[in-house]
Amino acid sequence: MGEKxxxxxxxxxxxxxxxxxxxxFKKVTMKDIVEACDISxxxxxxxxxxxxxxxxxxxxxxxxxxxxxxxxxxxxDATAADILLLFLREQKKELLRKQDTLTQAIYxxxxxxxxxxxxxxxxxxxxxxxxxxxxxxETGVENGEFYCEDCVGCxxxxxxxxxxxxxxxxxxxxxxxxxDREILYMLKNLCVDE
Amino acid sequence: MGEKxxxxxxxxxxxxxxxxxxxxFKKVTMKDIVEACDISxxxxxxxxxxxxxxxxxxxxxxxxxxxxxxxxxxxxDATAADILLLFLREQKKELLRKQDTLTQAIYxxxxxxxxxxxxxxxxxxxxxxxxxxxxxxETGVENGEFYCEDCVGCxxxxxxxxxxxxxxxxxxxxxxxxxDREILYMLKNLCVDE
Amino acid sequence: MGEKxxxxxxxxxxxxxxxxxxxxFKKVTMKDIVEACDISxxxxxxxxxxxxxxxxxxxxxxxxxxxxxxxxxxxxDATAADILLLFLREQKKELLRKQDTLTQAIYxxxxxxxxxxxxxxxxxxxxxxxxxxxxxxETGVENGEFYCEDCVGCxxxxxxxxxxxxxxxxxxxxxxxxxDREILYMLKNLCVDE
Amino acid sequence: MGEKxxxxxxxxxxxxxxxxxxxxFKKVTMKDIVEACDISxxxxxxxxxxxxxxxxxxxxxxxxxxxxxxxxxxxxDATAADILLLFLREQKKELLRKQDTLTQAIYxxxxxxxxxxxxxxxxxxxxxxxxxxxxxxETGVENGEFYCEDCVGCxxxxxxxxxxxxxxxxxxxxxxxxxDREILYMLKNLCVDE
DNA sequence: CATGAATGAGAGTTCATTCAT
DNA sequence: GATGAATGAACTCTCATTCAT
Numbered sequence: 001m002g003e004k005x006x007x008x009x010x011x012x013x014x015x016x017x018x019x020x021x022x023x024x025f026k027k028v029t030m031k032d033i034v035e036a037c038d039i040s041x042x043x044x045x046x047x048x049x050x051x052x053x054x055x056x057x058x059x060x061x062x063x064x065x066x067x068x069x070x071x072x073x074x075x076x077d078a079t080a081a082d083i084l085l086l087f088l089r090e091q092k093k094e095l096l097r098k099q100d101t102l103t104q105a106i107y108x109x110x111x112x113x114x115x116x117x118x119x120x121x122x123x124x125x126x127x128x129x130x131x132x133x134x135x136x137x138e139t140g141v142e143n144g145e146f147y148c149e150d151c152v153g154c155x156x157x158x159x160x161x162x163x164x165x166x167x168x169x170x171x172x173x174x175x176x177x178x179x180d181r182e183i184l185y186m187l188k189n190l191c192v193d194e
Numbered sequence: 195m196g197e198k199x200x201x202x203x204x205x206x207x208x209x210x211x212x213x214x215x216x217x218x219f220k221k222v223t224m225k226d227i228v229e230a231c232d233i234s235x236x237x238x239x240x241x242x243x244x245x246x247x248x249x250x251x252x253x254x255x256x257x258x259x260x261x262x263x264x265x266x267x268x269x270x271d272a273t274a275a276d277i278l279l280l281f282l283r284e285q286k287k288e289l290l291r292k293q294d295t296l297t298q299a300i301y302x303x304x305x306x307x308x309x310x311x312x313x314x315x316x317x318x319x320x321x322x323x324x325x326x327x328x329x330x331x332e333t334g335v336e337n338g339e340f341y342c343e344d345c346v347g348c349x350x351x352x353x354x355x356x357x358x359x360x361x362x363x364x365x366x367x368x369x370x371x372x373x374d375r376e377i378l379y380m381l382k383n384l385c386v387d388e
Numbered sequence: 389m390g391e392k393x394x395x396x397x398x399x400x401x402x403x404x405x406x407x408x409x410x411x412x413f414k415k416v417t418m419k420d421i422v423e424a425c426d427i428s429x430x431x432x433x434x435x436x437x438x439x440x441x442x443x444x445x446x447x448x449x450x451x452x453x454x455x456x457x458x459x460x461x462x463x464x465d466a467t468a469a470d471i472l473l474l475f476l477r478e479q480k481k482e483l484l485r486k487q488d489t490l491t492q493a494i495y496x497x498x499x500x501x502x503x504x505x506x507x508x509x510x511x512x513x514x515x516x517x518x519x520x521x522x523x524x525x526e527t528g529v530e531n532g533e534f535y536c537e538d539c540v541g542c543x544x545x546x547x548x549x550x551x552x553x554x555x556x557x558x559x560x561x562x563x564x565x566x567x568d569r570e571i572l573y574m575l576k577n578l579c580v581d582e
Numbered sequence: 583m584g585e586k587x588x589x590x591x592x593x594x595x596x597x598x599x600x601x602x603x604x605x606x607f608k609k610v611t612m613k614d615i616v617e618a619c620d621i622s623x624x625x626x627x628x629x630x631x632x633x634x635x636x637x638x639x640x641x642x643x644x645x646x647x648x649x650x651x652x653x654x655x656x657x658x659d660a661t662a663a664d665i666l667l668l669f670l671r672e673q674k675k676e677l678l679r680k681q682d683t684l685t686q687a688i689y690x691x692x693x694x695x696x697x698x699x700x701x702x703x704x705x706x707x708x709x710x711x712x713x714x715x716x717x718x719x720e721t722g723v724e725n726g727e728f729y730c731e732d733c734v735g736c737x738x739x740x741x742x743x744x745x746x747x748x749x750x751x752x753x754x755x756x757x758x759x760x761x762d763r764e765i766l767y768m769l770k771n772l773c774v775d776e
Numbered sequence: 777c778a779t780g781a782a783t784g785a786g787a788g789t790t791c792a793t794t795c796a797t
Numbered sequence: 798g799a800t801g802a803a804t805g806a807a808c809t810c811t812c813a814t815t816c817a818t
Contacts, residue, residue, distance in 0.1 A: 005802075024305055024306070026220045026302075027306075030787075030788065030789085031787060039803080040804045040805060041789085041806090042791080042803075042804065042805070043803055043804070045789070045790080046802065049789095104305050107361070107365060108305065110364075110366070111218060111298050111302065111365065114367070117367065120366050122366040123366035126366060150379065150382075153375070154379075156375070157380070160354075160358030163357070163361055163362055164353070164355060164356070164361070165354055165357075165358075166358075167357055167361040168320070170301075171316050172304070172320060173308070181347070182354060185348075186351070189383070223811085224813060224814085225811080234779040234780055235781090235814085236780070236814090236815080236816080237780090239814075240777070244813090393780090393781075396781085417808060417809080418810085419807080419809085427782080427783090428782060428783045429784065429785090429809090429810085430782075430783065430784070430785095430810085430811075431782055431783070431784095433809095434780090437810090438809095495749070495752075496608075498752070498754070499690065499752060499753065500609075508755065510753050511754035511755065514754060538770075541767045542767075545743060547746070548743045548747055548750070548764060549739060549742045549743055551746030551747075552741070552742030552743060552744070552745030552746035552748075552749070554749075555748075556708070556742070556745055559689060560708060561696070561699065570738065570739065573732065573736075573738070574739070576732075586798095587798085611791060611792080612791075612792060613790080613791060613792080621800090622799060622800040623791095623800080624793090624794080624800055624801065625799055625800065627792095627793075627794085631793095
């Protein structure tokens with residue numbers, strides 16, 4: 001596959017991403033993607049063979065970019081509390097965003113593809129986030145910023161709350177204030193002065 | 195509509211429920227329901243006009259029954275901690291259950307039907323559950339069973355954790371131990387002795 | 389399936405037969421049959437699910453009718469030689485017929501469906517024809533009409549010659565005179581006076 | 583066309599032959615051949631314009647080689663009976679061979695290309711074989727090995743039996759014993775002692 | 777009320793064929 | 798000459814929905 005093909009492949013994935021953002025996963029057909037890309041019916045099949053495959057490739061790209069973002073922000077020179085707040089603010093932005101988010105599509109995809117533990121990207125990301133938060137809390141405790149007796153438990157609790165907010169945002173609607181309220185509640189329990 | 199019709203209507207809804215449990219919401223076709231009910235294609239249209247409508251009716255029935263269940267267990271004569279534990283155990287059972295649960299179908303349904311606030315059953319149920327838990331905690335605090343400075347915040351936090359566990363169970367898999375761990379974590383923060 | 393459906397099913401098979409006669413087996417698509425029958429695309433699928441299935445049903449009908457024909461002619465009151473001649477003449481007519489014959493389609497069908505011995509209709513028909521011819525020759529020998537030391541061998545030989553003529557007619561072309569010549573050659577070896 | 587082109591042309595034909603052997607004629611697509619040859623889609627079109635054309639060229643090559651084979655074996659120094667037996671044995675080997683035979687593809691090709699008499703290679707080969715057998719029988723009769731009153735009739739009969747066996751092998755299955763039985767039957771009628 | 781045959785739109789997929797490089 | 802990306806027609810199959818009985 002030449003340079004040109006690689007470009008086109010990327011173009012298709014980027015365009016398909018928009019389609020998934022708009023329609024979720026299940027409703028998207030090869031035809032939808034063909035039309036969004038403005039290529040021929042057969043053309044798409046030169047690159048991908050199913051919406052499922054396309055979606056997984058989109059996710060791969062997405063994950064790479066997200067990882068880069070994470071590592072970028074973590075390098076920042078700041079206190080544990082600052083970084084945690086930054087992380088939570090990032091999550092809030094993500095979960096309130098209606099446009100330009102794959103959240104719903106990802107859920108739908110995992111609904112029908114109960115991937116085995118090893119391959120389950122969601123689980124990997126969840127666990128990885130728990131570890132990062134745990135480290136942050138531990139650092140905060142050492143610094144005297146936080147008070148916490150069960151750092152990993154607290155980290156896990158935070159992540160499940162965030163998951164709960166995320167799915168709630170997609171199904172019952174969640175306002176900016178509601179998210180703030182939950183974040184504040186969690187931080188209050190963590191902060192020393194309290 | 196005669197007595198007979200009412201019976202048939204109910205029969206269709208009960209059978210359709212099984213189909214939704216099995217396949218989620220989006221993948222279910224009128225044909226699926228017709229075949230599951232073993233009635234004629236045209237027959238189904240006499241009662242319902244789309245899978246969406248059928249699903250909403252199924253949900254209505256479901257909600258009524260769940261409510262009954264709730265009020266039943268709440269009438270039980272027990273301490274606040276007991277009742278809360280009972281409630282959490284019930285939630286655990288529900289979210290670990292792979293078979294016989296509409297969870298996935300409900301999520302899928304709400305993904306594509308972002309119902310306005312007033313009609314959003316999920317939201318109503320969520321808020322109602324928050325209020326019940328809040329009351330329980332308040333009672334517990336009064337009894338000296340619990341210690342809590344922000345009862346409604348705590349209730350909300352609990353519900354979001356449960357939501358997080360629920361969606362996680364559907365997408366990344368959640369074990370009985372994982373649920374217990376989360377429940378325990380929340381209770382520890384609530385109980386006086388700790 | 390009601391009376392009407394049975395009629396339509398039969399109508400489809402009869403129409404499909406014409407298509408197979410015209411185009412053989414492999415080239416025929418569901419679309420061809422849909423168009424020949426002037427029914428809707430989906431309509432055909434209510435009755436049959438593939439060209440292969442349709443062809444097999446066409447063959448079933450065909451075989452029934454052919455069997456009836458055979459038994460009809462065999463009941464005739466005549467000498468063995470007469471009947472054998474009648475049979476050969478019938479075969480000749482069949483193999484020279486360009487129009488209205490499934491021969492080519494049958495060959496194509498069996499090319500790609502190497503059916504196991506038990507289900508192979510061609511084999512059954514071949515063996516059954518051998519047995520009939522054998523009986524005729526035996527009767528002829530008893531009557532003094534024929535002379536033959538290996539009746540079953542002779543019967544088999546005849547059938548293979550007929551098969552050879554049949555495939556030759558479809559591939560290299562065979563004239564009426566050529567068929568007569570072969571039939572005559574076989575009969576000469578059989579007849580007493582020779 | 584340069585030397586290199588001629589080589590490539592030959593390479594394509596040899597590779598295509600394998601494809602036809604495996605899939606018959608009708609089912610073979612240009613894509614199949616392109617993939618088997620591992621050349622570019624466009625590249626194939628520089629040499630050939632359709633599967634039909636390719637198949638005819640494959641047949642040409644095949645015929646040349648077969649002819650060479652024939653003339654080779656005929657040069658052998660042996661009695662007429664020996665040569666005839668050799669020929670029949672060769673035919674038997676050919677018709678029992680499932681692998682590496684174009685038989686089915688050839689039939690399929692001639693089914694849809696009812697070539698005019700002059701161009702019909704099958705007919706030419708058939709007639710030529712008849713003549714060779716006829717000569718052999720005549721020689722055998724002169725030598726006193728065979729007894730036969732109608733040499734050309736007998737030769738033709740033999741060839742039709744062989745054709746019948748060939749198509750039977752492709753459609754209803756034929757065992758080695760069955761072929762032997764037929765060959766034996768024909769030779770018995772020919773041999774003097776019988 | 778109930779049936780189930782019929783329709784036709786639409787999705788998936790494959791390939792012959794072309795054409796810019 | 799050679800490549801292989803691109804196109805678009807053609808085919809298979811499935812359903813929501815209608816309608817005569």
